[in-house]
Amino acid sequence: MNLTLKIWRQKDSKSKGQMVEYKVTDISEHMSFLEMMDVLNEQLVSKNEEPIAFDHDCREGICGMCSLHINGEAHGPDRGITTCQLHMRMFKDGETITIEPWRAKAFPVIKDLVVDRSAFERIQQAGGYISVNTSGNTQDANAIPIPKHDADLSMDAATCIGCGACVASCKNSSAMLFVSAKVSQFALLPQGRVEATERVLNMVRQMDEEGFGNCTNTGACEVECPKGISLENIARMNREYLAASLKR
């Protein structure tokens, strides 16, 4: 395959960026999108040009590092996958592909296609944990009976890999899907109930402080999420939040 790529280049967080056009040739349709980016970067390096910075780590769809807004969609046109799992066979020979970083005020660009997602970490630190005594007499978690249905829903929420595709796809740059997954994974379990009130209030406050937008239920996040995190989590977080506000 031969492709034209229009890629966002930005020297550092302070510079102004722009779209730059590149050509790649002889791309195999079996390659992943990131492998195609590697080919382009090798070309650039051999020409003594600065390679394009982009995030990646596991390259098997579990770490959440890879990002990229490809042809107007987070993680490109395929569903239920991250960019490292996106195959070049999803594209046509001769196609022009636009590649942009996640766009949100709360995710500032560090360089080229790399954005700073530490806002997510600060939200997690605000309440995305449970406090357990690890001094040696920790209770076996399996000793606490939990309905299978709740455990399953909690596990589904816990599959969120914090990639940020929900924010990137949302017309409001809302982080509600991410935060609701992190709230739900604990809210559904007895171990999480203990700190549930403070958790949801603190995490939502941090989310607002980071400058994410407000959910208007367009549902774009759910469609683009590589892990199929459901909008039901957002409804659950809304309930948790209201209950917590009344309690305080």
Next chain:
Amino acid sequence: MSGFLSSSIARKFAMALSALFLIFFLIIHLAVNITSVFSEDLFNQLSHFMGTNPMVQFALQPVLLVGVIFHFVMGFVLEIRNKSARDVKYVNYKGSANSSWMSRNMIYSGLAILAFLLIHFIDFWAPEMNYKYIEALPENPTRYYHELQEKFMPLWRVVLYVIAFVLLGLHLLHGFQSAFQSIGFNNKYTSFVKALGKWYSILIPAGFIFIALFHYFNH
């Protein structure tokens, strides 16, 4: 904004409550108006009751006004905040790939409804207030039907009605189920709520359009 409404979820919740209130109000409004199609007397009686009952005039009417104003002011506030949450725009953003047109353009369907509401107020509400409270004319319980008929004589107003209610339908096609999601209602009844929302969004505006057309062709 301070206190409870300073949080994103609380704002969203308040937005949904005001919207649900408007949804409820529209049912009553349509129920009263539809009587004009088959009974001049009944329509006059109901309008007279609504227009003179102190509960309606001094309790429900102010609540409705506050509800409408809160709804669109909050709509603007949310829109401005949400726009500013993405300071650098995408060169290529394919919204249609993952969301409906209605859901992405609530502010535009809303603005169209607001424009209509202004005209609606000038048409019906302002003359009412003038008649009752400013000029303080003696009440004539049979005047309402003729006032209504008169309003639907010019074609331009009928056309405007049709356009406005189609846009209201689009607004509600997303808004109805969205309001339930916002208040945290998403469970095994959600498919029912979605279906109900679709029927509501089509039938209620269709009802208002029918009334306007009926009087345009029957005077």
